[in-house]
Amino acid sequence: MTTPARPALQVKNVSLSFKGVKAISDLSFQVEAREICALIGPNGAGKSSLLNILNGVYVPDAGDIIFEGEHFRRMEPLEAARRGIGRGFQNNALFSGMSVIDNVITGLSRHSRLTLVEEMFRLPRARNEERRFRERAHEVLRLFGLDRHAATIVGTLPYGVQKKVELARAVVAEPRLVLLDEPLAGMNAAEKQEIATVIGRLNRDLGLTIVLIEHDIGIVLELAHHVVVLDYGRKLADGPPETIRDNPDVIAAYLGSERTEIAA
Amino acid sequence: MSMFLETLIGGLLAGTMYSLVAIGFVLIYKASGVFNYAQGSILLFGALTFVSLTGQGVPAPVAIAITIALLVLMAIAIEKLLLRPLTNRSPMTLFMATLGLSYLIEAVAQGIMGSQVRALDLGIDDLPIFVGDIMISQFDLIAAGVALALGIGLSLLFNRTRIGIQLRGVADDTRAALSLGIDINRIWQIVWAVAGVVGLVAGLLWGARQGVQFSLSLVVLKALPVLIIGGFTSIAGAIVGGLVVGAGESLAETYLGPFLGGGITPWFAYALALVFLFIRPAGLFGERQIERV
Numbered sequence: 001m002t003t004p005a006r007p008a009l010q011v012k013n014v015s016l017s018f019k020g021v022k023a024i025s026d027l028s029f030q031v032e033a034r035e036i037c038a039l040i041g042p043n044g045a046g047k048s049s050l051l052n053i054l055n056g057v058y059v060p061d062a063g064d065i066i067f068e069g070e071h072f073r074r075m076e077p078l079e080a081a082r083r084g085i086g087r088g089f090q091n092n093a094l095f096s097g098m099s100v101i102d103n104v105i106t107g108l109s110r111h112s113r114l115t116l117v118e119e120m121f122r123l124p125r126a127r128n129e130e131r132r133f134r135e136r137a138h139e140v141l142r143l144f145g146l147d148r149h150a151a152t153i154v155g156t157l158p159y160g161v162q163k164k165v166e167l168a169r170a171v172v173a174e175p176r177l178v179l180l181d182e183p184l185a186g187m188n189a190a191e192k193q194e195i196a197t198v199i200g201r202l203n204r205d206l207g208l209t210i211v212l213i214e215h216d217i218g219i220v221l222e223l224a225h226h227v228v229v230l231d232y233g234r235k236l237a238d239g240p241p242e243t244i245r246d247n248p249d250v251i252a253a254y255l256g257s258e259r260t261e262i263a264a
Numbered sequence: 265m266s267m268f269l270e271t272l273i274g275g276l277l278a279g280t281m282y283s284l285v286a287i288g289f290v291l292i293y294k295a296s297g298v299f300n301y302a303q304g305s306i307l308l309f310g311a312l313t314f315v316s317l318t319g320q321g322v323p324a325p326v327a328i329a330i331t332i333a334l335l336v337l338m339a340i341a342i343e344k345l346l347l348r349p350l351t352n353r354s355p356m357t358l359f360m361a362t363l364g365l366s367y368l369i370e371a372v373a374q375g376i377m378g379s380q381v382r383a384l385d386l387g388i389d390d391l392p393i394f395v396g397d398i399m400i401s402q403f404d405l406i407a408a409g410v411a412l413a414l415g416i417g418l419s420l421l422f423n424r425t426r427i428g429i430q431l432r433g434v435a436d437d438t439r440a441a442l443s444l445g446i447d448i449n450r451i452w453q454i455v456w457a458v459a460g461v462v463g464l465v466a467g468l469l470w471g472a473r474q475g476v477q478f479s480l481s482l483v484v485l486k487a488l489p490v491l492i493i494g495g496f497t498s499i500a501g502a503i504v505g506g507l508v509v510g511a512g513e514s515l516a517e518t519y520l521g522p523f524l525g526g527g528i529t530p531w532f533a534y535a536l537a538l539v540f541l542f543i544r545p546a547g548l549f550g551e552r553q554i555e556r557v
Contacts, residue, residue: 055443081445093440095433105426106433110445112426116454119427130426169444
């Protein structure tokens with residue numbers, strides 16, 4: 001169905017500004033299907049803004065987004081979700097008063113085919129869909145080793161576990177593209193390694209295409225197939241991790257003294 | 265003792281009528297963060313439509329069905345013409361919009377259906393019932409039963425159906441809900457429609473008590489202290505808040521009234537709400553706002 005040569009996502013000459021301040025200037029890059037693409041760059045480089053453009057929260061001033069061969073001047077958030085763009089947020093955005101399983105079930109909303117009346121009165125089709133969704137959610141929880149927390153209220157779990165729940169919610173609907181905003185932020189080294197392993201497995205085993213923002217360069221270089229470096233809203237470098245590591249511009253702007261540590 | 269019990273029970277039952285009004289606010293506030301000033305006008309609109317239809321000889325069940333259909337259409341129109349264009353505006357902007365909306369609804373409703381006081385007979389006789397030597401109003405008892413049934417029905421809707429789960433998701437984090445493919449515009453339409461139906465029930469019961477007329481829309485002012493006491497985001501809070509206000513008013517009138525020269529009912533709820541604002545600003549069941557720094 002899909003030709004292997006077609007990239008999953010193309011960003012073409014995208015610019016974004018807030019009240020005259022440029023957040024992103026004329027940015028272009030592409031993400032191949034089934035790759036992990038890492039966006040790195042100092043704070044304020046425009047990384048989160050870019051994710052917000054990709055899932056329709058922000059409207060770019062100029063440029064195009066081509067997702068699976070279709071052109072968009074702008075994405076609507078609902079349209080993005082329905083086309084299979086999943087999203088994880090910085091500091092996570094779980095529904096903290098709900099159980100783990102209910103959180104994950106909301107992730108399946110884009111697959112719901114029910115009418116209001118069916119849902120309200122729980123007609124057979126509604127109960128059927130509900131059962132399928134619940135089973136699917138349990139499957140994903142098992143994949144993440146979260147099944148024993150299924151009935152727990154999310155807000156009561158430790159932050160590291162919550163991050164895993166958010167990942168589970170973002171991937172339960174089998175998205176075509178997952179956007180993750182600092183999935184490892186605020187974790188200790190062991191937790192980071194665990195989540196990084198999960199992300200790697202999602203990509204390898206389920207063939208998920210992932211765009212992620214991460215500050216931990218060690219993990220980025222280990223996990224990503226492709227790195228895009230942003231600085232002040234411009235693209236500084238774009239390529240496989242090895243070339244990024246050795247790129248003098250990147251070292252000057254971002255990696256700095258960490259270089260020796262990485263090279264070692 | 266029996267006088268105390270009678271006062272307390274009478275107050276609690278009357279309080280459920282406040283709860284009914286407050287629930288309509290809570291639903292909308294929870295889902296869209298809007299304090300819907302127009303809830304009172306919607307309540308008046310529902311009651312007025314019902315009375316006008318039955319006045320034309322339409323049988324009551326048909327009149328109810330038509331009124332509900334109109335309320336649903338109104339909810340869809342409000343979402344499309346008012347809420348959607350104002351997405352991401354400040355809560356104050358939205359509040360002002362509902363203020364305007366309330367005048368619009370009142371004007372249109374009274375323009376079409378007239379502004380004279382109409383009697384509303386629900387066929388419930390307000391006969392006293394005696395339990396031991398305690399007198400209870402039959403009407404209040406039925407009203408309380410209706411409020412209770414509505415409360416249970418709504419909590420089933422929110423906790424047992426996927427609409428409910430989605431609704432709680434939208435209430436919790438709109439941005440995340442959108443990113444998961446939850447259609448928040450549809451959720452808003454549903455919530456406003458449900459709040460409209462809750463308003464209709466409240467309007468019919470209040471209308472049967474005091475007649476259907478413009479002043480019916482002012483029962484929103486009674487809901488305010490209930491919301492402050494119970495919390496703006498909890499249906500359970502709205503019910504308990506209503507009970508506290510009802511019982512408090514009734515007990516205060518009976519036991520404090522003689523010392524203060526009576527006339528306590530009009531202001532007591534507000535004084536109580538003020539006390540709550542000092543000691544528990546989020547209300548009994550409200551979510552305390554924690555600012556991240």
